[in-house]
Amino acid sequence: MPVTLQITRALPADAQVIAEMSRRLVEFGLPWTWTPARVARHLQHPQSLVLAVRTNGTSNPMLVAFAIMHFGDDIAHLNLLGVDSRWQRRGLGRRLVAWLEKSALTAGTFSLCLEVRARNPVALLFYRELGFTETGRVPRYYSGREDALRLMKDLRHPLARSWPELETGAWSAGVDPDPAGGPSAAEWLASHFKKQEPQR
Numbered sequence: 001m002p003v004t005l006q007i008t009r010a011l012p013a014d015a016q017v018i019a020e021m022s023r024r025l026v027e028f029g030l031p032w033t034w035t036p037a038r039v040a041r042h043l044q045h046p047q048s049l050v051l052a053v054r055t056n057g058t059s060n061p062m063l064v065a066f067a068i069m070h071f072g073d074d075i076a077h078l079n080l081l082g083v084d085s086r087w088q089r090r091g092l093g094r095r096l097v098a099w100l101e102k103s104a105l106t107a108g109t110f111s112l113c114l115e116v117r118a119r120n121p122v123a124l125l126f127y128r129e130l131g132f133t134e135t136g137r138v139p140r141y142y143s144g145r146e147d148a149l150r151l152m153k154d155l156r157h158p159l160a161r162s163w164p165e166l167e168t169g170a171w172s173a174g175v176d177p178d179p180a181g182g183p184s185a186a187e188w189l190a191s192h193f194k195k196q197e198p199q200r
């Protein structure tokens with residue numbers, strides 16, 4: 001059966017799965033701070049965007065990747081990103097970050113920042129490949145135990161926008177294309193994140 005993948009906003013019911021994936025993929029060896037309750041708070045927060053990638057076209061649809069970003073006034077903070085190990089290296093992470101970048105620009109936010117475990121070479125390679133640059137080291141950032149590297153990306157630079165095609169939220173997992181497609185990314189983002197014009 002053809003498998004397609006779809007990016008959507010995560011649902012309240014996804015909090016548990018996202019928190020468990022975070023513990024397994026991101027927080028392994030550290031205290032579990034991204035608990036279901038914390039993820040649920042972001043799911044409800046008007047300035048947070050929680051995205052999920054799901055498989056379609058299988059008898060058992062699964063959430064295979066997620067991202068959590070929080071919008072500040074000038075900077076958006078990418079809190080968490082994880083791709084199930086069986087689904088890594090297929091472009092899911094790249095697409096999630098592209099959605100987040102497009103969301104930030106739509107919201108009028110031009111910088112993305114994040115922290116990554118200093119001992120996470122794969123994540124560092126990934127973010128460098130996507131145009132992030134290192135801006136510093138934060139000692140003992142993770143539960144007082146492990147350093148973080150802080151990374152930034154300026155979305156105003158035209159070369160920063162090496163996005164894959166995002167006109168639909170659905171794409172093929174390398175089997176068959178999904179002719180039905182998904183919701184328009186542009187429409188979805190505009191309705192959720194476009195800043196109000198100031199009143200005159």
Ligand SMILES: CC(C)(COP(=O)(O)OP(=O)(O)OC[C@H]1O[C@@H](n2cnc3c(N)ncnc32)[C@H](O)[C@@H]1OP(=O)(O)O)[C@@H](O)C(=O)NCCC(=O)NCCS
Nearest residue numbers: 025081082083088089090091092093094122123125126129
């Ligand atoms: C980091 C992570 C999110 C990347 O997601 P992904 O879907 O596997 O990444 P993509 O397939 O979109 O890769 C995009 C590019 O990043 C680089 N990259 C990704 N994984 C890599 C790896 N294991 N080794 C070297 N480069 C890698 C490559 O340049 C890749 O492009 P290419 O496949 O065309 O060569 C994923 O490995 C993951 O979830 N890791 C565990 C959790 C984590 O570390 N999260 C980030 C910190 S919160």
